[in-house]
Amino acid sequence: xxxxxxxxxxxxxxxxxxxxxxxxxxxxxxxxxxxxxxxxxxxxxxxxxxxxxxxxxxxxxxxxxxxxxxxxxxxxxxxxxxxxxxxxxxxxxxxxxxxxxxxxxxxxxxxxxxxxxxxxxxxxxxxxxxxxxxxxxxxxxxxxxxxxxxxxxxxxxxxxxxxxxxxxxxxxxxxxxxxxxxxxxxxxxxxxxxxxxxxxxxxxxxxxxxxxxxxxxxxxxxxxxxxxxxxxxxxxxxxxxxxxxxxxxxxxxxxxxxxxxxxxxxxxxxxxxxxxxxxxxxxxxxxxxxxxxxxxxxxxxxxxxxxxxxxxxxxxxxxxxxxxxxxxxxxxxxxxxxxxxxxxxxxxxxxxxxxxxxxxxxxxxxxxxxxxxxxxxxxxxxxxxxxxxxxxxxxxxxxxxxxxxxxxxxxxxxxxxxxxxxxxxxxxxxxxxxxxxxxxxxxxxxxxxxxxxxxxxxxxxxxxxxxxxxxxxxxxxxxxxxxxxxxxxxxxxxxxxxxxxxxxxxxxxxxxxxxxxxxxxxxxxxxxxxxxxxxxxxxxxxxxxxxxxxxxxxxxxxxxxxxxxxxxxxxxxxxxxxxxxxxxxxxxxxxxxxxxxxxxxxxxxxxxxxxxxxxxxxxxxxxxxxxxxxxxxxxxxxxxxxxxxxxxxxxxxxxxxxxxxxxxxxxxxxxxxxxxxxxxxxxxxxxxxxxxxxxxxxxxxxxxxxxxxxxxxxxxxxxxxxxxxxxxxxxxxxxxxxxxxxxxxxxxxxxxxxxxxxxxxxxxxxxxxxxxxxxxxxxxxxxxxxxxxxx
Amino acid sequence: xxxxxxxxxxxxxxxxxxxxxxxxxxxxxxxxxxxxxxxxxxxxxxxxxxxxxxxxxxxxxxxxxxxxxxxxxxxxxxxxxxxxxxxxxxxxxxxxxxxxxxxxxxxxxxxxxxxxxxxxxxxxxxxxxxxxxxxxxxxxxxxxxxxxxxxxx
Numbered sequence: 001x002x003x004x005x006x007x008x009x010x011x012x013x014x015x016x017x018x019x020x021x022x023x024x025x026x027x028x029x030x031x032x033x034x035x036x037x038x039x040x041x042x043x044x045x046x047x048x049x050x051x052x053x054x055x056x057x058x059x060x061x062x063x064x065x066x067x068x069x070x071x072x073x074x075x076x077x078x079x080x081x082x083x084x085x086x087x088x089x090x091x092x093x094x095x096x097x098x099x100x101x102x103x104x105x106x107x108x109x110x111x112x113x114x115x116x117x118x119x120x121x122x123x124x125x126x127x128x129x130x131x132x133x134x135x136x137x138x139x140x141x142x143x144x145x146x147x148x149x150x151x152x153x154x155x156x157x158x159x160x161x162x163x164x165x166x167x168x169x170x171x172x173x174x175x176x177x178x179x180x181x182x183x184x185x186x187x188x189x190x191x192x193x194x195x196x197x198x199x200x201x202x203x204x205x206x207x208x209x210x211x212x213x214x215x216x217x218x219x220x221x222x223x224x225x226x227x228x229x230x231x232x233x234x235x236x237x238x239x240x241x242x243x244x245x246x247x248x249x250x251x252x253x254x255x256x257x258x259x260x261x262x263x264x265x266x267x268x269x270x271x272x273x274x275x276x277x278x279x280x281x282x283x284x285x286x287x288x289x290x291x292x293x294x295x296x297x298x299x300x301x302x303x304x305x306x307x308x309x310x311x312x313x314x315x316x317x318x319x320x321x322x323x324x325x326x327x328x329x330x331x332x333x334x335x336x337x338x339x340x341x342x343x344x345x346x347x348x349x350x351x352x353x354x355x356x357x358x359x360x361x362x363x364x365x366x367x368x369x370x371x372x373x374x375x376x377x378x379x380x381x382x383x384x385x386x387x388x389x390x391x392x393x394x395x396x397x398x399x400x401x402x403x404x405x406x407x408x409x410x411x412x413x414x415x416x417x418x419x420x421x422x423x424x425x426x427x428x429x430x431x432x433x434x435x436x437x438x439x440x441x442x443x444x445x446x447x448x449x450x451x452x453x454x455x456x457x458x459x460x461x462x463x464x465x466x467x468x469x470x471x472x473x474x475x476x477x478x479x480x481x482x483x484x485x486x487x488x489x490x491x492x493x494x495x496x497x498x499x500x501x502x503x504x505x506x507x508x509x510x511x512x513x514x515x516x517x518x519x520x521x522x523x524x525x526x527x528x529x530x531x532x533x534x535x536x537x538x539x540x541x542x543x544x545x546x547x548x549x550x551x552x553x554x555x556x557x558x559x560x561x562x563x564x565x566x567x568x569x570x571x572x573x574x575x576x577x578x579x580x581x582x583x584x585x586x587x588x589x590x591x592x593x594x595x596x597x598x599x600x601x602x603x604x605x606x607x608x609x610x611x612x613x614x615x616x617x618x619x620x621x622x623x624x625x626x627x628x629x630x631x632x633x634x635x636x637x638x639x640x641x642x643x644x645x646x647x648x649x650x651x652x653x654x655x656x657x658x659x660x661x662x663x664x665x666x667x668x669x670x671x672x673x674x675x676x677x678x679x680x681x682x683x684x685x686x687x688x689x690x691x692x693x694x695x696x697x698x699x700x701x702x703x704x705x706x707x708x709x710x711x712x713x714x715x716x717x718x719x720x721x722x723x724x725x726x727x728x729x730x731x732x733x734x735x736x737x738x739x740x741x742x743x744x745x746x747x748x749x750x751x752x753x754x755x756x757x758x759x760x761x762x763x764x765x766x767x768x769x770x771x772x773x774x775x776x777x778x779x780x781x782x783x784x785x786x787x788x789x790x791x
Numbered sequence: 792x793x794x795x796x797x798x799x800x801x802x803x804x805x806x807x808x809x810x811x812x813x814x815x816x817x818x819x820x821x822x823x824x825x826x827x828x829x830x831x832x833x834x835x836x837x838x839x840x841x842x843x844x845x846x847x848x849x850x851x852x853x854x855x856x857x858x859x860x861x862x863x864x865x866x867x868x869x870x871x872x873x874x875x876x877x878x879x880x881x882x883x884x885x886x887x888x889x890x891x892x893x894x895x896x897x898x899x900x901x902x903x904x905x906x907x908x909x910x911x912x913x914x915x916x917x918x919x920x921x922x923x924x925x926x927x928x929x930x931x932x933x934x935x936x937x938x939x940x941x942x943x944x
Contacts, residue, residue, distance in 0.1 A: 048876050703902070713910065
């Protein structure tokens with residue numbers, strides 16, 4: 001097997017994405033582009049109150065409207081579909097696709113209309129009259145923990161979804177009892193400095209460019225269901241759809257055509273998907289549902305909403321002795337597939353990149369009358385790194401120490417890898433000081449500080465912020481998610497004309513698999529990329545898979561693909577050997593030829609070997625005809641990419657407006673297959689991290705529980721003019737845990753950028769006694785701080 | 792949401808009071824009102840076309856006047872629902888002499904839901920004040936017309 005990513009011809013090159021011409025010219029094929037004969041359309045009637053008991057639903061007017069084929073209430077649907085699945089180990093309340101009796105958040109579906117046209121369906125859904133007896137709503141998680149004014153699920157006292165999660169630190173997973181705290185107490189007693197701060201990582205709306213959508217087509221003739229979905233993971237969707245509908249996995253096919261972004265929000269299978277499938281089966285006709293933007297704000301999972309009470313103990317020289325986090329995760333009204341698991345990832349991040357002797361994390365997850373949370377780009381790691389990196393910067397300010405120097409003093413050293421944190425995480429590899437030094441040099445850190453001080457002397461509010469992240473990627477060993485499994489699958493077929501068709505179980509929705517995976521195979525087989533097709537997103541064509549999330553596609557999917565390709569290469573050598581009267585082990589691939597290693601040009605053409613494999617006269621001994629192999633692969637541990645981000649901001653003294661003036665980043669994701677795609681992932685990630693820091697916040701009204709930031713008028717995602725040119729660089733520290741030496745990069749930018757910007761804003765306002773500012777950094781909040789008031 | 796405001800009428804307090812309580816005047820003065828039927832004493836069901844920012848639609852609802860202390864104060868209790876959502880609220884209204892005219896002050900507590908809350912809430916207070924001004928201006932106009940007619944007779 002050729003188990004190395006370097007120094008190939010295309011791997012490592014800035015190859016342009018092959019999928020882009022199709023996508024930017026309107027030749028893509030999204031779920032909403034598809035029209036099937038006889039297709040009906042769904043629209044949902046949703047609760048416009050946050051909490052209440054359904055007294056009655058009057059569907060008579062809707063049923064009488066032209067084009068309406070069927071109207072079903074939640075109670076009727078509950079007889080057709082069981083409650084939705086959850087893939088976490090925690091107890092979860094029943095969560096119906098369409099609620100049968102009680103509403104718990106604004107936007108929760110209460111009835112569905114099936115009509116011949118999307119607009120008729122929407123009009124009819126509006127004509128359904130739902131009478132709801134309102135109950136008090138609670139949207140503040142700390143208030144919810146008192147059980148007053150509302151208990152959202154009767155079986156969950158004081159709204160505690162997970163009272164104390166066994167998140168790896170300080171809690172015995174078997175007994176859920178708090179373990180010995182003497183080491184922790186000792187560290188805090190010995191400390192010269194203790195930093196304590198309440199920090200919120202606020203609720204966010206994922207806002208994929210393409211909203212969710214589904215087409216379900218049940219074919220009564222052969223009892224088969226095909227579902228076209230905007231999912232990130234068609235195989236998980238197939239498993240869950242089959243289970244909920246009581247069908248076999250062999251009867252369900254899920255296809256993810258072109259998908260316009262997900263950021264974690266399309267991991268879930270949602271109620272609308274189950275309803276579409278169940279109604280198609282009942283009517284024997286295809287049905288379609290496409291989410292509108294307003295629904296996307298209200299009823300696609302939200303992200304973050306984790307509150308941290310941070311305590312950090314350190315010596316006067318800046319050596320961190322202990323970190324303690326008490327976390328309260330506001331998970332909204334129900335648990336979706338991974339809802340309760342996401343905040344546990346926060347706890348895994350508690351040590352960051354630092355060698356810390358004692359860590360301790362308590363996590364409580366709380367129900368409130370809001371949309372459930374789940375994975376959103378970074379999923380737990382942005383929260384954890386933000387809390388820690390804010391604490392480190394507060395410590396630097398308290399000690400009047402350069403924040404870069406403080407971090408340097410606490411880094412885990414290269415020789416300590418593999419490194420086991422005090423919380424039990426095993427880091428694969430890292431060389432943090434090199435990344436820090438690269439970032440400081442690229443930024444001109446000392447000059448930046450001098451310039452900042454000069455600007456301050458003129459009365460300008462300039463601030464510098466530095467952050468250093470690591471994150472858990474390449475999910476992972478199956479033990480990390482026993483309910484799903486975390487392996488990946490790939491197949492590689494060389495057709496009789498020498499063209500290659502490969503499948504992968506990771507399902508791209510913006511990541512560029514069709515390009516990076518083709519680069520890899522082009523190198524392995526030494527044939528042009530144009531001769532290679534990468535197929536993903538269809539359980540009918542891709543035999544197995546888990547999906548694209550947790551920065552795992554290149555790590556896990558890429559390695560599976562490499563293994564499948566190696567098997568095909570072995571077989572091609574066996575076919576080529578008799579053609580050349582050489583031994584298989586002597587043969588290599590180069591320049592479109594298979595021949596003796598070093599003199600491949602004297603061998604036979606790749607395509608001729610392929611042709612022979614399908615008409616093998618005579619068939620080589622112990623060899624089956626054909627060239628098609630598959631591989632499953634599962635990593636033994638997580639990968640831990642890392643990086644350093646430096647921001648410079650200036651705050652307008654009169655208006656409080658914050659301008660991000662410079663952004664310098666150094667990322668280390670191990671070996672890089674395509675630097676252009678890696679840069680694209682980092683750019684997008686930074687933009688979303690800037691969004692959390694500066695402009696984005698999902699706000700529910702405290703009393704009524706109404707989502708008041710439910711459109712782009714009130715929820716601001718960053719625009720191009722909010723972003724400076726990103727000055728990016730990278731170091732390369734390969735992972736030892738996969739043959740490609742890759743680590744994953746999809747979420748890094750989101751994780752590192754947010755603390756860097758907030759640290760810069762706090763630095764800018766340090767002259768006003770400001771030690772911390774909760775996001776987002778809206779001008780009004782900063783202006784009040786400048787005026788000496790509270791934020 | 793709390794919405795407070797005031798209005799000055801160039802008319803005597805007794806006249807303002809009379810028209811604020813008169814179904815015929817209310818029907819004319821409520822912005823966008825298309826239906827207005829008495830269903831109980833001091834209680835009406837009505838329909839109105841209303842726009843709050845980008846959210847527009849026909850709302851049906853109920854208005855009740857309570858705690859009436861003639862010419863001094865009363866409470867207006869209202870609820871409405873329509874395709875873009877709905878809402879309910881209570882307004883405490885007080886009248887006082889102001890030179891030759893009348894000074895009116897209102898303090899309302901309003902809750903909204905649906906698209907009105909999702910999209911319109913940022914604009915709700917401004918829209919409500921605009922509608923209140925339209926309403927009071929219309930009451931003044933109706934009252935003035937009635938007075939002129941009375942004088943002409």
